[in-house]
Amino acid sequence: MAVAKPASPAASRLDGLTRPPGGGWLGAARDAALSRLQGMGLPAPRDEYWRFTRPADLNAAAPAPAAPVESAEAEALYDGTDRLRLVFRDGAFDAEASDALTGEGLEIARLAEAGGTDIHWAADLYGALEADGQSPVPRPFAALNTAHATDGVLIRATAAVSRPVEIVYLHEDAASDPILHHVIRVEEGASLTLLETGTVGARCNTAMEVDVASHGAFHHIRDQGRAHARRTNTHAFARLGGASVFKSFTLSLNGALTRNEHVVAFTGNDATAHVACAAIGDGRQAPMHHDDTVFITHDAVNCESRQVFKKVLKNGAVGVFQGKILVKRGAQKTDGYQISQALLLDDDSQFLAKPELEIYADDVACSHGSTTGAIDEDMLFYLRARGVPERRATDLLVLAFLAETLEEIGDEAIAESLRQRLSTWLDRHAG
Amino acid sequence: MLEIKNLQVKLEEEDKQILKGVDLTVEAGKVHAIMGPNGSGKSTLSYVLAGRDGYEVTGGSASLLGEDILDMDPEARAAAGMFLAFQYPVEIPGVGNMTFMRTAVNAQRKARGEEEMSSAEFLKVVRARAKDLQIDAEMLKRPVNVGFSGGEKKRNEILQMAMLEPKLCILDETDSGLDVDAMKLVAQGVNALRSPDRAFLVITHYQRLLDHIAPDVVHIMSAGRIVKSGGPDLALEVEKNGYGDILKESA
Numbered sequence: 105m106a107v108a109k110p111a112s113p114a115a116s117r118l119d120g121l122t123r124p125p126g127g128g129w130l131g132a133a134r135d136a137a138l139s140r141l142q143g144m145g146l147p148a149p150r151d152e153y154w155r156f157t158r159p160a161d162l163n164a165a166a167p168a169p170a171a172p173v174e175s176a177e178a179e180a181l182y183d184g185t186d187r188l189r190l191v192f193r194d195g196a197f198d199a200e201a202s203d204a205l206t207g208e209g210l211e212i213a214r215l216a217e218a219g220g221t222d223i224h225w226a227a228d229l230y231g232a233l234e235a236d237g238q239s240p241v242p243r244p245f246a247a248l249n250t251a252h253a254t255d256g257v258l259i260r261a262t263a264a265v266s267r268p269v270e271i272v273y274l275h276e277d278a279a280s281d282p283i284l285h286h287v288i289r290v291e292e293g294a295s296l297t298l299l300e301t302g303t304v305g306a307r308c309n310t311a312m313e314v315d316v317a318s319h320g321a322f323h324h325i326r327d328q329g330r331a332h333a334r335r336t337n338t339h340a341f342a343r344l345g346g347a348s349v350f351k352s353f354t355l356s357l358n359g360a361l362t363r364n365e366h367v368v369a370f371t372g373n374d375a376t377a378h379v380a381c382a383a384i385g386d387g388r389q390a391p392m393h394h395d396d397t398v399f400i401t402h403d404a405v406n407c408e409s410r411q412v413f414k415k416v417l418k419n420g421a422v423g424v425f426q427g428k429i430l431v432k433r434g435a436q437k438t439d440g441y442q443i444s445q446a447l448l449l450d451d452d453s454q455f456l457a458k459p460e461l462e463i464y465a466d467d468v469a470c471s472h473g474s475t476t477g478a479i480d481e482d483m484l485f486y487l488r489a490r491g492v493p494e495r496r497a498t499d500l501l502v503l504a505f506l507a508e509t510l511e512e513i514g515d516e517a518i519a520e521s522l523r524q525r526l527s528t529w530l531d532r533h534a535g
Numbered sequence: 536m537l538e539i540k541n542l543q544v545k546l547e548e549e550d551k552q553i554l555k556g557v558d559l560t561v562e563a564g565k566v567h568a569i570m571g572p573n574g575s576g577k578s579t580l581s582y583v584l585a586g587r588d589g590y591e592v593t594g595g596s597a598s599l600l601g602e603d604i605l606d607m608d609p610e611a612r613a614a615a616g617m618f619l620a621f622q623y624p625v626e627i628p629g630v631g632n633m634t635f636m637r638t639a640v641n642a643q644r645k646a647r648g649e650e651e652m653s654s655a656e657f658l659k660v661v662r663a664r665a666k667d668l669q670i671d672a673e674m675l676k677r678p679v680n681v682g683f684s685g686g687e688k689k690r691n692e693i694l695q696m697a698m699l700e701p702k703l704c705i706l707d708e709t710d711s712g713l714d715v716d717a718m719k720l721v722a723q724g725v726n727a728l729r730s731p732d733r734a735f736l737v738i739t740h741y742q743r744l745l746d747h748i749a750p751d752v753v754h755i756m757s758a759g760r761i762v763k764s765g766g767p768d769l770a771l772e773v774e775k776n777g778y779g780d781i782l783k784e785s786a
Contacts, residue, residue: 481588486625487635489585490695491613491643500638504629504678 116165117146117248124254126219129227137231137250144242153241156424156456157395161335161361162245167307170333170360172275178302179272181327182521187268187299190257194275194305195282197255201272209263209294215256215285225289226258233313233341237367241399246339246365249311253285256310260289261296261320268518273302275331280305286312290320290348297515298322303329304336311339318345318372323352325518328364330357330529332390339365346372346404353513354381355522356394357529363395370400370407370435380412380512384502384526386533387420387453395424396444402435402465411442414509416502417453418533428460431468440470447505448478449498499530536734537561537584537703542595544576544583553579555759556595561703564731568745569738570770571756572778577738578622580756581707585619586612599703613639614646616702620692620709627679632691635679636661636698643699664697668724686717693724704728705736710744722747742774757782 118141123134147159161168188210191201197214205212213223215230231250237243259269271286282305290296294317304310316322328336336359342350356362368377377400385392400409415423425444446455457474479501487497503526513519537560544554553576561567571577583590584597586609597605604612627635641651652660665675668690680688689709696704706725710718725735725748737748745753745767753769754761755778763769763781773781 482625483627485587485609486621486627487639488609489587489613489619489621490635490639490699491610491646492639493610493642493646494608496638496642497610500630500635501627504627507629 117163120165121248121252124216124252126216128219128221130215130219130230133231134251137234137247140235140238141244141247141251144238144244144247146244146248153397153426156426156458157361157363157393161307162309162337162363167279167281167305167335168333168360169278170275170306170331170335171278172303173331178274178327178329181301181525182270182299182518185268185517185521187270189270189272191272191274192255192282192284192304194277194280195254195284195308198274207265207267207269209261209265210269211260211262212269213258215253215258215287218258223258225260226287229287229289229313229315230285233315233343234311234339236343236369237339237341237399243339243365243367245309245337246311246341249283249285249309249339253283253311256285256287258287259296259298260291261294262291264293264295265297268297268299270299270301273300273304273329275303275305275329275334278306281307283309285310288312288314288322290314290316290322292317292345293319295321296323298324299518300324300326302327303331303334306333307335307337309337312341314340314342314350316342316344316348316350319347320345321349323514325513325515325522326352326354327522327525328354328356328359328362332358332392333360335359335361337363339367342366342368342377344368344370344372344375344377344407347374348372349375350377351512351514352379353509355525356381356383358385358390358392359394360391361393363397365397366399368400368409370402370404370409373405373407375404375407377408378410378412378512380509382414382506382509382526383423384416384506384529385421386418388418392417392421393424394422396427398427400429400440402429402431402438402440404435406437407435408439409441411444412509412512413444414506415446415455416449416505417446417455418449420452422453423455425455425457425459425474427458427472428462429470429472431463431465431470433464435465436467438465438468438470440468442472444474445505446476447502448476495534499527502530503527536563537597537599537736539597540595542580542583542597543593544579544590545593547589547591552593553590553759554583557759557761559754559761561734561736563734565751566729566735566737566748567752567754568750568770569736569754569756569761570740570742570773575756576759577756578707581619581705581738584705585609585617610642611646613699613701614643618696618699618701618704620689620696620704620706622707622709622711624680624688624692626681628681630679632677632679633661633675636695639695640698661694661698665694667727668694668697669720670694685712686714689713689717689721690724693721697724697728702732703734703736705738707738708740709737710739710741718744719747742770745770755781
């Protein structure tokens with residue numbers, strides 16, 4: 105009988121990584137991140153922010169294999185929406201499948217080629233927002249990402265860019281373990297929509313640093329794919345200037361382990377940040393665990409933050425929500441809203457929520473709520489009494505439950521594509 | 536059309552008998568009214584016929600067009616022609632009223648092996664019928680019953696009835712919470728649907744709805760049984776003298 109080695113995972117993942125090539129500013133940023141990482145070490149199950157999600161799979165030297173399911177789906181999701189596509193195949197940039205790295209109002213470069221060049225705006229940001237986001241809560245995998253990311257895209261929007269940029273992830277290798285790091289700078293008054301689509305790899309670690317200057321707008325719409333055994337670990341760090349807008353929506357289907365962290369800091373007044381996620385999982389074929397961890401810091405006046413997180417769980421699927429709103433002294437007129445809800449379709453599934461508010465200003469409106477419930481029997485009967493079969497009625501109610509998150513997407517065509525994707529998932533997971 | 540024989544029903548979770556042997560036959564083309572004091576079992580009868588959970592049939596039978604319905608799922612009963620206009624229509628946030636009605640219409644058609652209605656055809660029909668009930672485009676767009684007034688909810692029930700074209704329509708206290716104008720509108724909607732091959736069972740506390748929806752037969756229900764049946768005059772008698780005399784007489 106094979107005996108598993110005693111776990112010393114923290115050492116093993118770090119030992120297995122080698123520093124990617126690339127000197128200059130990138131090398132310096134990596135060195136700094138590595139020393140941050142060494143300072144905090146990898147997470148242990150007793151760490152406050154890892155109590156509900158076991159870090160072992162992310163700490164392990166090699167990923168557990170994950171069968172790919174859906175390259176074609178990811179590629180076709182937004183057919184009908186004109187977009188600039190950048191394709192990563194198991195973390196490796198596929199130049200042939202990608203569009204040219206140019207677009208009106210855009211500067212785009214690849215991280216893998218950026219080390220020796222003087223891309224000053226990226227040099228100022230790479231690892232900087234991540235470093236800021238390490239306090240008060242350490243995020244070791246984000247530091248690991250900054251230190252070891254092999255590639256990613258650096259995008260600067262200098263105007264209102266109408267054509268979305270899509271990063272398409274194709275997962276074809278059951279043992280891939282990519283680490284990607286993207287840096288986005290939206291200049292004053294500029295705007296950009298970024299789509300991230302598909303499963304990045306069998307196990308992945310992606311980080312995104314987003315700096316939105318005053319009156320800029322950034323829209324992020326992500327579909328994390330539906331591979332059952334995928335282990336997905338993401339961080340999004342945002343720094344928001346005055347009167348800027350940041351909106352991030354994530355759709356996550358299945359996944360043995362998904363941990364999405366959002367760290368948003370308001371540094372200018374009158375800005376808006378909306379973060380939303382719809383996660384749906386069926387634990388019948390494989391375990392499903394989805395964790396949303398959010399930290400929003402209000403350090404400016406009259407900013408609005410809104411968190412809408414909903415999960416639909418069945419057959420032993422597990423959902424986690426850890427969301428915090430920190431309102432610093434002086435951040436008056438803050439409007440902070442947070443809702444996290446789970447719809448449990450059976451008794452085996454569970455939802456663990458830790459909403460937190462920490463407020464040091466006295467003229468603010470902050471609210472949060474968290475609910476866990478089953479399908480409403482009265483609604484179900486009403487639908488069935490009109491002739492809608494039970495399964496279809498349940499699907500309608502599931503979609504209705506998730507609708508509030510999809511409303512966070514500004515673009516109706518994109519929202520409709522994701523609604524369709526949800527319906528298809530429901531059809532596939534009937535019964 | 537509807538044939539109920541000695542129907543006995545108790546609450547599933549409690550040892551409480553609600554219906555103690557109901558006998559009722561409703562013929563095609565007729566309007567039957569059931570009146571009775573609070574707690575007599577009128578609403579329970581409507582729920583049991585529609586197939587709601589929480590009740591246990593302990594005896595008797597109920598059939599619709601000759602088909603035993605008590606073992607059927609609610610959706611199968613609906614497809615067979617049963618429609619219950621709810622006393623308290625349920626709000627369903629996130630499900631558009633139009634989506635809901637179109638899903639229901641096509642689910643029933645599919646269950647009966649009929650061709651589904653196209654979006655264009657559905658839209659045309661629903662607009663025309665909504666107009667008759669003074670239901671505006673905004674109400675059709677909103678989530679099912681969310682933010683509707685009491686009268687709007689009841690009109691929405693009648694609109695669903697008009698779209699689904701059931702064989703047997705059960706109206707459970709459709710008059711409750713309606714002002715006179717709204718009641719007239721609802722009654723007009725119901726009367727427009729009266730036809731030789733459709734039957735109605737109107738459950739109400741008061742006679743006033745029956746001024747607008749003229750019944751062929753009136754039944755008085757009390758303590759889980761139908762204790763008296765008669766013509767439209769019976770409703771007038773209740774209105775004038777209350778239930779007291781009738782119940783005494785039948786005891």
